[in-house]
Amino acid sequence: MSQHGIGPRAVSRSVAFLTAGVLAVPALAGCGSEDPAGEPLAAPDIQPAARDRITDGGTLRWAVDSVPDTLNTFQSDADATTNRVAQAVLPSMFRMNDSGRPERNPEYLESAEVVETEPKQVVLYKLNQQAVWSDGREIGAADFAAQWRALSGKDTAYWTARNAGYDRIQKVERGESALEVKVTFSRPYADWRSLFSPLYPKDVMGTPDSFNDGARKKLKVTAGPFKVKKVDRKDDEITLTRNPRWWGRPAKLSEIVLRTVPREERADELAAGTLDLAEIDPSAARRITVTAKPRSSGSALMGPSAPSADGSATAGDDESGEEAEARDERGEAAAEEARERQALRGYEVRKSLEPAYTQLALNGAEGPLADERVRRAVARALDREELVAAVLKPLGLPAVPVGSHLALSGQAAYADSSGALGDQDTKEAQALLADAGWIRGGPVKEQKKKEGEKAAGAEGEKAGESSGKPEDDDGTYIVGEHDKDRQDDKGLAGHPDQDGKQYKQPDQGGAPGAYAPRGTAAPAGREAAPLAKNGKPLTLRFVLPSGPGSQTLRTVADRVSRMLERVGIRTEISKVADESYFKDHIASGQYDLALYSWPTTAYPATDARPVYAKPVPAADGSLSIEQNYTRVGTDQVDQLFDQAVATLDEGESRSLIRKADSRIWAAAGSIPLYQRPQLMAARKNLVNTGAFGFGTPVFEDMGFLKKGMKPAGGPSHSAVSSPSGA
Structure with a gap:
């Protein structure tokens, strides 16, 4: 996932997100205005072009976050690049279209449908008769059966990260012909289409050794438009090359090189011309976009000592050595800027929205947020529209x-x-807090300082780098302090308005200590006085990553903190290293508030259940939370998920999922904010790739335009696929 909303390395859900989607029945193909699902908020931005306009050959240099430790998507250390490689080189029975709806992949499947429901659910797959592995062997039932056995969970010698769905299969066998695979389930499974995507050959899945180790560093046998040519861990890159045994439309590109490039270095690499495609952050996007705009006449670098067109100085014959050196440096900077601008003019920013969203997580395991009323108050204090606009409108x-x-x-x-939780409502938030026993301006006991920590609000602290709030040396700062550093010269505390500026209370005159007449405004800062209970202030620890790509999260966090301050809730913002953010804080529960992202999938009954399952005591006495990092869950939500995954009526299953979501909202363990932006820098002549949105990339159609060709007449991202259906 991108740094913009650091996502948990939660393999079972993130892997499902990056693999292909499920089969959509025809009824889902056309959504009317009454369908609550609506339309995607943003379309893919991939510069579509017809294949006859694309050059045959070329190498696509694509920046990725890492060269993965494994090429097996079903292992715990698989990452986004693992899944990107799998999409290009392995069979996927189903894939996502542009609307986030799943569809059959015709390159591998002629059909797939439930043919029996009683006494057991039976699914019949009819394979494309041309589909073969790169060693020439036909894809068939033996591969399906080997993957089922490896992922069923029955053999603990297989080091698998997930087995959802495979554990419900009773048997896998050949159908009436070698092109048919018959899968019988022991229990009904609504998300059966999520299985066997990707599909590995029996060479990988057949034994624990080949599963655990054989597919980590290489994939000898594949079945996609590309195959793995080389995994170079020294140079941090993976090279994919055309698969000569591919039976579909031939890949336009000769090679795809996936190279590790840190996010903060990608703009420089683009300017150097060493990349063709890279996901970038908003600052890099602005850097590229500004190059497309004409420079204003009269450069700031043109001064009395600037060189003329012939290189001679127009003035400054009597300039000092230091002045001449400064002039030369300005000239070099101008030349470098011109070179960079010229290089970046060859790129454009393609943007869409990822199939993932950023949420505010509320840790309900302990502390004030263990009280549902406090969690709901936090939610009701937030203006989500304002938060979303701050992130997405500028883009x-x-x-x-x-x-x-x-x-x-x-x-x-x-x-x-x-609506199960409600919109922003300050009065309702304050009422919920009061009901939970938090009193505005109540007495606060002196808190002992922890060894090695400074007291919150201590004088002399430096301002936080992005918030203007007092900040501790360890990267924490308190939002909501009203100490004497925030008082004006008359001793009257200022109070923040919506824009965060400080305003002085007007001088009302009168004797010191005199009672104000009825109707006189309360002293500034009183309405925003902190809440207290049992002598303790209501202060929540807000943990954020500190990496260079986290500025958006910090901006959102500052706005959230100001919104909470208005109802009397203070926040202590702690910025921690990216590499420890999830392991040491989110997963271990060392936070009150946090921002991170979850992918959404076509299989919420399967993939989302671990994220919202009610924590239960484990055999060793610890709390088993699966992927529920907020520690908030209910029996009713669990039951709705269980019913949805066991219901073969798709309409009923969707209804149960929506009911579960309503209950999750009401519990207020997490507050979805915005769909994550997807910003891709791409060469202008690179087509059928970029910001994919929901859609699964179609690797065989990616390529560079022929000289003189324009990207007109191209298909939509999913037009190259067959219509939805069995």
Whole structure:
């Protein structure tokens, strides 16, 4: 995931997100205005072009976050690059279309349908008769059976990260012909289409040794438009090359090189011309976009000592050595800027929204947020529209708050269930806090300082780098302090308005200590006085990553903190190293508030359940939370997930998922904010790739335009696929 909303390395859900989607029944193909799923908020931006306009050959240099430790997507250390490689080189029975709806992949499947429901659910796959592995062997039942056995969970010698769905299979066998695979389930499974995507050959899945080690460093046998040519861990890159045994439309590119490039270095690499495609952050996007604008006449670098067109100085014959050196440096800087601008003019920013959303997580395991009333108060204090606008409007993307934990607009299971919690309402938030026993301006006991820590609000602290709030040496600062550093010269505390500026209370005159007449405004700062209970202030620890790509999260966090301050809740913001953010803080529960992202999938009944399952005591006495890092869950939500995954009626299953989402909203363990932006820098002549949105990339159609060709007449991202259906 991108740094913009650091996502948990939660393999079971993130892997499902990056693999292909499920099969959509025809009824889902056309959504009317009454369908609560609606339409995707943003379309893919991939510069579509017809294949006859694309050069045959060329190498695509694509920046990635890492060269993965494994090429096996079903292992715990698989990452986004693992899945990107799998999409290019392995079979995927189903894939996502542009609307976030799943569809059959015709390159591998002629059909797939439930043929029996009683006494057991039976699914019949009919394979494309041309589909073969790169060693020439036909893809068949033996591969399906080997993957089922490896992922069923019955043989602990296989080091698997997930087995959801495979554990419900009773048997896998050949059908009436070698092209048919018959899968019988021991229990009904609504998300059966999520299985066997990707599909590995029996060479990988056949034994624990080949599964655990054989597919970590290389993939000898593949079956996609590309195959793995080389994994170079020294140079941090993976090279994919055309698969000569590919039976579909031949890949236009000769090679794809996936190279590790840190996010903060990608703009420089683009300027140097060493990349063709890279996901970038907003600052890099602005850097590219500004190059497309004409320079204003009269450069700031042109001064009395600037060189003329012939290189001679127009003035400064009597300039000092230091002045001449400074002039030369300005000239070099101007030349370097000109070179960079010229190089970046060859790129454009393609933007869409990822199939993932950023949320505010509230840790309900202990402390004030263990009380549902306090969690609901936090939620009601937030103006989600303002937060979303701050992130997406500057990028020119639709600024619409996410209304579901389990799907995004356009996906079949989506419905805006945020009404179960309610919109921003300051009075309601204050009432909930009062009901929970938190009193505004109540007495606060002197808190002992922890060894090695400074007292919050201590004088002389430096301002936080992005918030202007007092900050400790360890990267923490308190939002909501009203100490004497924030008082004006008359001793009257200022109070923050919506823009965060400080305003003085007007001088009312009168004797010191005199009672004000009825109707006189309360002293400034009183309305925002902190809340207290049992002598303790209501202060929440807000943990954020500190890396260079986290500025957006910090901006959102500052706005959230100001919104909470208005209802009397203080926040102590702690910025921690990216590499420890999840392991040492989110996963271990060392936070009150946090911002991170979850992907959404076409299979919420399967993939989202671990994220919202009610924590239960483990055999060793610890709390088993699966992927529920907020530690908030209910029996009812678990039951709704269980019913949805066991219901073969897709309409009923979607209804159950929406009910579960309403209950998740009501519990207020996490507050979805915005769909994550996807910003891709791409060479202008690179087509059929970029910001994919929901869609699964079609690797065989990627390429560079022929000279003199324009990217007209291209298909939409999913037009190259067959219509949805069995």
